[in-house]
Amino acid sequence: MTTAAHPFVExxxxxxxxxxxxxxxxxxxxxxxxxxxxVRRAAQFVAxxxxxxxxxxxxxxxxxxxxxxYADWLHAPGKPTVLCYGHYDVQxxxxxELWESPPFEPSIRGGNLYxxxxxxxxxxMYMHIKAVxxxxxxxxxxxxxxxxxxxxxxxxxxxxxxxKYVPANQDKLRADVALVSDTALYADGIPTLCVGLRxxxxxxxxxxxxxxxxxxxxxxxxxPNAVYGLIELLAKAKDSNGxxxxxxxxxxxxxxxxxxxxxxxxxxxxxxxxxxxxxxxTALTGEAEFSVLERIWARPTLEVHGIAGxxxxxxxxxxxxxxxxxxVSLRLVPDQDPEQIIRAYRDWVAANTPAGIxxxxxxxxSSPGVLVNPAQPAIQIAAKAFSDxxxxxxxxxxxGGSIPIVGEFxxxxxxxxxxxxxGLPDDGLHSPNEKxxxxxxxxGILTIAHFFERYGSAS
Amino acid sequence: MTTAAHPFVExxxxxxxxxxxxxxxxxxxxxxxxxxxxVRRAAQFVAxxxxxxxxxxxxxxxxxxxxxxYADWLHAPGKPTVLCYGHYDVQxxxxxELWESPPFEPSIRGGNLYxxxxxxxxxxMYMHIKAVxxxxxxxxxxxxxxxxxxxxxxxxxxxxxxxKYVPANQDKLRADVALVSDTALYADGIPTLCVGLRxxxxxxxxxxxxxxxxxxxxxxxxxPNAVYGLIELLAKAKDSNGxxxxxxxxxxxxxxxxxxxxxxxxxxxxxxxxxxxxxxxTALTGEAEFSVLERIWARPTLEVHGIAGxxxxxxxxxxxxxxxxxxVSLRLVPDQDPEQIIRAYRDWVAANTPAGIxxxxxxxxSSPGVLVNPAQPAIQIAAKAFSDxxxxxxxxxxxGGSIPIVGEFxxxxxxxxxxxxxGLPDDGLHSPNEKxxxxxxxxGILTIAHFFERYGSAS
Numbered sequence: 064m065t066t067a068a069h070p071f072v073e074x075x076x077x078x079x080x081x082x083x084x085x086x087x088x089x090x091x092x093x094x095x096x097x098x099x100x101x102v103r104r105a106a107q108f109v110a111x112x113x114x115x116x117x118x119x120x121x122x123x124x125x126x127x128x129x130x131x132x133y134a135d136w137l138h139a140p141g142k143p144t145v146l147c148y149g150h151y152d153v154q155x156x157x158x159x160e161l162w163e164s165p166p167f168e169p170s171i172r173g174g175n176l177y178x179x180x181x182x183x184x185x186x187x188m189y190m191h192i193k194a195v196x197x198x199x200x201x202x203x204x205x206x207x208x209x210x211x212x213x214x215x216x217x218x219x220x221x222x223x224x225x226x227k228y229v230p231a232n233q234d235k236l237r238a239d240v241a242l243v244s245d246t247a248l249y250a251d252g253i254p255t256l257c258v259g260l261r262x263x264x265x266x267x268x269x270x271x272x273x274x275x276x277x278x279x280x281x282x283x284x285x286x287p288n289a290v291y292g293l294i295e296l297l298a299k300a301k302d303s304n305g306x307x308x309x310x311x312x313x314x315x316x317x318x319x320x321x322x323x324x325x326x327x328x329x330x331x332x333x334x335x336x337x338x339x340x341x342x343x344x345t346a347l348t349g350e351a352e353f354s355v356l357e358r359i360w361a362r363p364t365l366e367v368h369g370i371a372g373x374x375x376x377x378x379x380x381x382x383x384x385x386x387x388x389x390x391v392s393l394r395l396v397p398d399q400d401p402e403q404i405i406r407a408y409r410d411w412v413a414a415n416t417p418a419g420i421x422x423x424x425x426x427x428x429s430s431p432g433v434l435v436n437p438a439q440p441a442i443q444i445a446a447k448a449f450s451d452x453x454x455x456x457x458x459x460x461x462x463g464g465s466i467p468i469v470g471e472f473x474x475x476x477x478x479x480x481x482x483x484x485x486g487l488p489d490d491g492l493h494s495p496n497e498k499x500x501x502x503x504x505x506x507g508i509l510t511i512a513h514f515f516e517r518y519g520s521a522s
Numbered sequence: 523m524t525t526a527a528h529p530f531v532e533x534x535x536x537x538x539x540x541x542x543x544x545x546x547x548x549x550x551x552x553x554x555x556x557x558x559x560x561v562r563r564a565a566q567f568v569a570x571x572x573x574x575x576x577x578x579x580x581x582x583x584x585x586x587x588x589x590x591x592y593a594d595w596l597h598a599p600g601k602p603t604v605l606c607y608g609h610y611d612v613q614x615x616x617x618x619e620l621w622e623s624p625p626f627e628p629s630i631r632g633g634n635l636y637x638x639x640x641x642x643x644x645x646x647m648y649m650h651i652k653a654v655x656x657x658x659x660x661x662x663x664x665x666x667x668x669x670x671x672x673x674x675x676x677x678x679x680x681x682x683x684x685x686k687y688v689p690a691n692q693d694k695l696r697a698d699v700a701l702v703s704d705t706a707l708y709a710d711g712i713p714t715l716c717v718g719l720r721x722x723x724x725x726x727x728x729x730x731x732x733x734x735x736x737x738x739x740x741x742x743x744x745x746p747n748a749v750y751g752l753i754e755l756l757a758k759a760k761d762s763n764g765x766x767x768x769x770x771x772x773x774x775x776x777x778x779x780x781x782x783x784x785x786x787x788x789x790x791x792x793x794x795x796x797x798x799x800x801x802x803x804t805a806l807t808g809e810a811e812f813s814v815l816e817r818i819w820a821r822p823t824l825e826v827h828g829i830a831g832x833x834x835x836x837x838x839x840x841x842x843x844x845x846x847x848x849x850v851s852l853r854l855v856p857d858q859d860p861e862q863i864i865r866a867y868r869d870w871v872a873a874n875t876p877a878g879i880x881x882x883x884x885x886x887x888s889s890p891g892v893l894v895n896p897a898q899p900a901i902q903i904a905a906k907a908f909s910d911x912x913x914x915x916x917x918x919x920x921x922g923g924s925i926p927i928v929g930e931f932x933x934x935x936x937x938x939x940x941x942x943x944x945g946l947p948d949d950g951l952h953s954p955n956e957k958x959x960x961x962x963x964x965x966g967i968l969t970i971a972h973f974f975e976r977y978g979s980a981s
Contacts, residue, residue, distance in 0.1 A: 094837030154839055161734065220837055247740075261739060265838045274802025275620065278952040279825045280720060280923025281706075283853050284764065284817035285808045286801045290826045291760075297750070298757030303876065305743065342745045343733025346878040349744045358743035366738045367749045368841050369832030374849060378553030379679055379724045379886045380614055381851060382827050382952050389749075390833060392840060394742050417762065419805040427838045464739025465840075493737040493841050 068512035126224030129216030149188020150218030207519025221428025246484030254449035259461030262395035287419025430467030527971035552611035585683030588675030608647020609677030666978025680887025705943030713908035718920030746878025889926030
């Protein structure tokens with residue numbers, strides 16, 4: 064099966080790659096204040112690409128932090144409207160020394176494009192724009208469906224601005240379905256729709272002990288140590304089996320339905336390859352009574368993303384540190400309420416802070432987990448379009464990651480979201496040497512264009 | 523009671539202070555490779571000061587790392603020989619933002635001289651040189667005792683070079699007693715000799731989990747986290763009462779003699795002031811069944827001096843970190859054998875490293891604890907000289923800090939060490955805003971000169 068977009072992609076292979084590489088050269092790291100100007104440049108790049116694709120009503124919408132980009136094309140009366148979402152911001156690239164080519168100088172090796180944001184999410188959101196452009200060119204400025212684009216620059220920092228914008232602009236954003244490409248194929252060549260996401264509560268804990276760093280000889284044995292106090296606290300968060308010890312945390316956790324678990328069991332999951340080629344550690348960890356897929360897709364987790372305190376330069380310094388901080392997140396599964404979890408977490412920190420230590424918790428972001436019903440007609444059409452292009456039946460999976468906007472669309476716009484991603488499990492999102500498979504970039508453009516075609520002709 | 527050095531100190535008050543400030547301006551941070559040249563400059567400064575004091579046979583002795591400085595004056599036949607030891611290197615000044623004046627721009631406030639190294643140990647070792655200079659001036663180039671100086675630049679990084687030099691140069695360094703000023707008065711105005719020191723084993727633990735930083739959404743729940751693994755390991759090192767859980771660690775720990783404990787109980791120790799004015803935390807911690815002085819002077823401790831791993835910049839990054847490191851030390855009490863402790867510690871790390879994590883231990887330095895018998899004649903003479911100058915009876919204390927050279931002198935030169943320090947408990951050694959009380963700088967010069975006088979005339 065083919066799509067009318069095929070000739071466009073064939074004709075423009077080089078240009079499509081060069082444009083994406085230009086996009087990837089912009090270090091739009093949303094969490095780092097020194098890159099604020101780069102984030103804006105990326106927004107302007109997106110707006111220009113939307114213009115090239117003949118979209119209309121293009122806006123760069125100012126927010127408290129990084130701009131949103133909006134565009135639409137609404138000249139297909141009687142046809143459904145697809146709200147295309149993506150993000151143009153990226154994670155910080157550190158640790159820099161582990162990159163084989165610089166993170167913001169895209170490099171092609173072995174059929175992959177290496178750059179920060181290649182898969183997450185610049186390479187994927189750009190496919191939406193190119194799919195529209197392909198159809199516009201082939202159909203003399205017409206599309207088979209109506210489309211709206213809403214693209215943000217704060218996805219990697221909690222998406223605060225878009226989560227204010229969506230409820231305040233429900234009419235403007237009205238659509239039948241949202242389309243998001245920020246997930247991965249289950250494996251290369253397997254068309255995959257993601258129907259479940261975990262939520263995320265991201266926090267910072269600051270611990271304070273003595274008023275200043277103390278000499279460990281003169282005070283060691285009687286003075287509290289902020290680093291050790293934080294270690295003692297955090298070690299209590301999970302048992303050795305990975306089960307979180309925060310009271311109430313599992314209250315609303317539901318097991319996946321038996322059919323869903325059965326379909327996961329039928330996926331070609333190779334635990335050895337997962338351990339050795341993806342994780343690269345000596346052993347997997349976590350709740351042994353759950354399968355690995357269930358652990359990463361359908362169980363809450365607590366992770367310490369970073370910790371800092373005391374003397375960490377080369378050599379020796381014998382201080383009892385006055386302060387320490389850790390970045391700690393909880394991944395939530397559908398039905399868990401972020402507000403209730405935050406309360407339970409704060410109570411747990413307060414109750415478990417060791418003597419002599421003061422702790423303060425800051426919540427940097429929070430979002431609930433999401434489940435999408437795969438029986439929704441738009442999801443079924445997307446599954447068919449995907450199968451048409453890749454030539455295999457579409458599988459339904461979950462992702463352990465978080466895309467908070469999916470919950471916002473469900474809550475405020477009352478629409479389901481198609482999570483149609485073209486990444487691969489080993490793309491290295493948030494890691495050094497992030498990559499995107501170039502063949503999947505092209506097949507993504509084709510699949511999205513074909514979904515628009517099928518969705519338009521189904522109605 | 524007075525000393526012949528009084529007029530010298532009175533006449534040279536300003537000059538003595540300016541010279542010390544010049545010395546403190548040299549950032550001789552021995553642990554940081556970028557300050558290697560500064561450490562050498564400090565050695566040259568010391569050599570020049572020894573020359574000004576009319577000492578002889580001055581040498582800057584090259585070592586594998588930072589130079590030693592030697593000098594002597596041996597023209598008092600029949601009189602005892604004092605080996606004066608000190609160190610001209612300093613701790614790193616970070617965290618810099620907590621200093622009220624820059625660490626290497628000495629600043630006088632409230633009768634104190636603020637600078638890194640003011641008390642530890644530049645301000646104190648310089649007193650030895652000035653005491654010699656005072657007596658030389660007053661006695662036409664003669665001293666009441668023979669003196670040798672051996673001053674190092676690696677005290678803050680484990681003292682490896684001097685610990686090789688001393689056993690290889692036993693004849694050259696032969697003396698009757700060593701004199702070290704690197705400790706504190708028990709309280710301002712109380713003459714204090716320290717007769718016990720803790721030893722130190724300083725280590726670094728590196729933990730590795732996944733091969734690269736992983737996305738915590740996609741892998742969280744099944745992949746090991748190097749930061750969390752290190753947290754789990756370190757949290758097992760002590761119970762909530764501060765007792766170290768490393769098997770065998772307490773095997774050779776001796777309680778202080780009843781008389782020593784009784785004398786400590788008679789010291790004016792104000793636990794509230796210690797907590798609020800020195801430590802500045804909400805509570806003291808550690809082994810509740812021991813007094814605070816016993817905890818810091820006569821009990822082993824384990825401290826984490828610093829920890830680093832994962833994402834620690836501003837904002838949010840959802841990684842499962844691949845690596846983490848911690849600086850961990852053990853303070854040892856006399857009779858504990860550093861080699862046995864290192865073996866026990868390594869075994870404990872290996873046995874307690876969580877699944878999926880690999881750990882590596884590096885030992886940066888090690889030294890045993892030391893006890894000096896206060897009944898030694900030289901110690902008794904020092905106690906009298908101290909009382910003479912400060913006008914109160916001398917007290918005998920221990921310090922929880924470590925001065926490894928004291929053990930080396932005992933082992934290789936078979937001499938006791940007089941630990942005659944003039945710091946104060948709140949001097950902030952190793953902390954921001956380290957200071958040295960200027961009046962104690964002057965009374966230190968007088969006391970040391972007077973000790974030389976008394977020691978010379980006693981024999």
